[in-house]
Amino acid sequence: MPDADSNPGNGDGREADVVPGNQGGRASRAAALSVRSLAVRSLAVRSLATLRAAVDRIIPADSWPAGWEGGVAEYLTVDPISADRDLAWAWPELISLAGRLDDEAHRAGADGFASLDPAAQDRILAVVAAGSGARSFDALRRVCWEGYYASSEGRHPAGLDMVGFRGVPEGVTPIEPEPLKTVAPAVVQAHYDAVIVGSGPGGGVAAQVLTAAGKHVLVVERAPYLRNDQIRGDHLHGKRNAVYWPTVGPGPGHPRVAQLPDGDRVLDGTDDASVYGLNADAVGGGTRIWQGMAWRFMPEDFSMRTLYGNPDGASLADWPVSYEEMEPYYTKAEWQLGVAGEEGGLTRRMPRSAGYPMPAMGTEPSRELLGAAADRLGWGWGPIPLAINSVPWDGRAACVRCAQCIGNTCPVNAKNGSQSTFLPRAIATGLCDLLPDAEVIEVRDGTGSAGVTIMADASTSPVELTVSADVVVVSAGAVETARLLLASGLGNDHVGRYLHDHRTATVLGESEHPVKPYIGPGHSVATLDHVHADTIPWGGGVIVDLMGLLPLTSAGQPAPGVPGWGAGHKEWMRGERANLFGVFAMGQEIPLPTSRVTLAAVKDRWGRPGAALRKDVHWTSQQVEDGMAVQGARWLDAAGITDIRRQGGPATASAAGEHSCGTARMGTSPENSATDPFGRVWGTSRVVACDSSLHPTNGSVNPTLTIVANAFRVAEHLVAEWPR
Incomplete structure (x- = not known):
């Protein structure tokens, strides 16, 4: 389901480069290397040291490495091909920023930005960020978060260890299941x-x-x-949190037209998954x-x-x-x-002829906290039913509670x-x-x-x-x-x-102690008391605990009052970030005849028309959203959560979410x-x-x-x- 780790979008309005016929999602090695080498040569003129100094002010050194050493250098300058392909948009902005920073330093009488003391560097960065260089500064900050707090292409940057994130629990050796038998076209x-x-x-x-x-x-x-x-x-290319070319997207040659309120936008299967559509393309589907x-x-x-x-x-x-x-x-x-x-609070309104084949997943702090709060409110609640092995089942192992279940294979x-x-x-x-x-x-x-x-x-x-x-x-x-x-x-x-899909609402706040550690599989506890109830009109919706956010998501969405970069941001990431806690609600979306799939003029790689997607939102659906946000805030308040706020205001679900x-x-x-x-x-x-x-x-x-x-x-x- 859509969640706070969903695709944040490309942000800069670009469309990803398309490599025709390359379904696997890799540009040619020579082309990728030429992009990187040209960028590095350009930076050498403007001083690669300038960029490094700026990165190290966005994420300064303390007991943990600064940004450059901690992962950003590898992300920017070492060869994974996808980094070169993905960051083609960023190099012009970074080169421009390096020039701006050095120009500002020269005006201050210094040899260059890298020669200044940290306080002076911070002052120049603040000036550039607030002025005409804001776009380039935002590109720098985004690249820093991606390089320091995101796993991809085998990288494990310092930021993940700093915040205590391990994708696979220590001591667990991943296994590769026997591949399914397939046939060749010839047979x-x-x-x-x-x-x-x-x-x-x-x-x-x-x-x-x-x-x-x-x-x-x-x-x-x-x-x-x-x-x-x-x-x-892969925290940059996974379908649910894809920043770039999704690993389980359809790849190039599958265009769609998103018919948006501000005009049509043509996207290919390598583009922004939050607009293109969140359904996974893989054997087994979503x-x-x-x-x-x-x-x-x-x-x-x-x-x-x-x-x-x-x-x-x-x-x-x-x-x-x-x-x-x-x-x-x-x-x-x-x-x-x-x-x-588990039969109980979540099944009492659904007659059943049999119980579940496996016991519910084991508890965790968020379930204990919200369960007690639901009891105080008089709400029914229970562990969420999951199609995941809580015990060995069907010849396969039990869940190891990894921190990145959603959007990833087990x-x-x-x-x-x-x-x-x-x-x-x-x-x-x-x-x-x-x-x-x-x-x-x-x-x-x-x-x-x-x-x-x-x-x-x-x-x-x-x-x-x-x-x-x-x-x-x-x-x-x-x-x-x-x-x-x-x-x-x-x-x-x-x-x-x-x-149609679902309407969603996310409500966040601050807990006294961390209650959503990096333990999977994700959402754990729910209430159905606001589904077909008097509290929310038009069928209402389910409310669940918000799953633990990926470090990259947290870095880009700090709590109110947290500095947007620098020592304060880094301190929050390794400390009070863990106290961020919330609920996620999902409810009825009332269908409309005008929300539809039609055939677009744009053609796919076989010369067939792509899909044109239009999503209109009925006022009843907005009432469902607003009602869920109110009840979600009540639940958090009863749990003792402070600084409660609705994230992002009213949601506008993409035309093709994974629940379409x-x-x-x-x-x-x-x-x-x-x-x-x-x-x-x-x-x-x-x-x-x-x-x-x-x-x-x-x-x-x-x-x-x-x-x-x-x-x-x-x-x-x-x-x-x-x-x-």
Whole structure:
């Protein structure tokens, strides 16, 4: 879910350089080195010593190294290729700043900035920061935070040890799970019983169910197959906190148009993930890197329109299935996926036919603090259900409580997702061919068979494959499922409409003692007392403890009154930063027909139209946000947290967050929906959607368990009603 570690954006309005055909995300070595060497040569003229001196005033030496020695020098001048590529935007600003600083020093009668004493250097930096050099100064500060407080490309700078951050706990040796068996394009068959587009939770469940029924399936995943160690421990390129080119983004050649209030913005798959979209591209989809919150929707979530009516301009709709009908599939989802949870305060309003397969994750200080506060308020609360092994399960280890669960693969393969559950089971039958690094560019429907066109070996030497099938299951996520259907000319006018996600609010304050140490997996405790309650309108939302912030996030968002750089900032980072504590709330977003996915004029690498994304925010959704912020502040106040403040004010969720849904919503007729109650696209006989795009509304909790449960329902119905 979106959180305080989400992508802070590129900040400077740039778009990342695109290297056509390089899906792996690496510019050529020669090109990267030329960027760096030119920059260093330019700096040599203006004095590389000037830049070093400035860095060491942003992060001065004390008992811990100064910025340059502590990681910034390595970040700027040693060769990882990605640093050269990523920092192409920064070099002109840094070169300009070095010149400004030396000019100011010369005016003061000094030989250069580096020759001045620290106090004089600080005065010049303050003058430059407050004047026309503010942009260059901000670039310097940002590069300092990235170099000193962020892990990436194997770097472990001093700032991480200074604040006590370890991505993998001491004594834990990461393991690399056995890779899933894949097939080469040359052995893909001409016909399958089913082609499944996407390997995330919807596609993975479909593969498991269909192969168990004896169907031969081809699962097509557009992302290359990456090892777990390639998607872990990078605080600059991880999807949830990507500052630069995301490791599990789609890569270049996948443009989208964000239709923003201030105008359209064209982005490629290497750009700002917070605007482009937060869904992960990987074998296993988003479940490869999620934190695993595995909630059931409440019974009321399936009848929002009946309960609340449809406010003007909105498009609230009931689900064509009730909680009672979904309950057996929720139970199956929890046991087949593997969920650690506890019956009690968080389950009392959701009738259950079985308990959780694993006990809840162990407690931590934030759960104890907020649990006691909830008791004082008379609120129900409990440990969050997580699709993570709290004990050894399904032949894999228990969670080691690492500090960077969300956005990263698990170091011991304890995270339960499509890649570790549904896909392996399907492949083990011998009836599932998994084809990664391949993209379905067209879906065809017919009376006798369906089919797809695939571009395989997409990042190296693409080859076109034409495959027929009895049925095509489209499980590419709310944006890409809609785009593929629209580009294929399938479906009705409801396809692509009603794009929505969740509303969010973050409330922060200061605790007397640290209560959220760097211990995973992240969010730990929650209350559902403000979901479909009198306290917040329109269905309200869940409130959870704020997960521990990455050091880079904290550095860029210091508490009020903390200096923005220098000794005071560094002292706060290694001291009172640990007392920063808060809650995160997530609630209903009321869908609108104007919030939608359409086809853009910009073309992707195969000449197909990219997605255009528009997100409008209904006033009811804003009421949900504001109400959650109020209740979150009440919870913190009851816990004794001081200096309580709402972070950032009203949120404006990106058009394509990782919880996006609704673009092929289920319904009872073509007049009110894009698919029938079992995902068959209206107007087709052999094309079925099976992912979050089916959700008419998105509840007020993370939707993945509901995606999984509904996928079991859809896939089992498909087997029972197999097209002839």
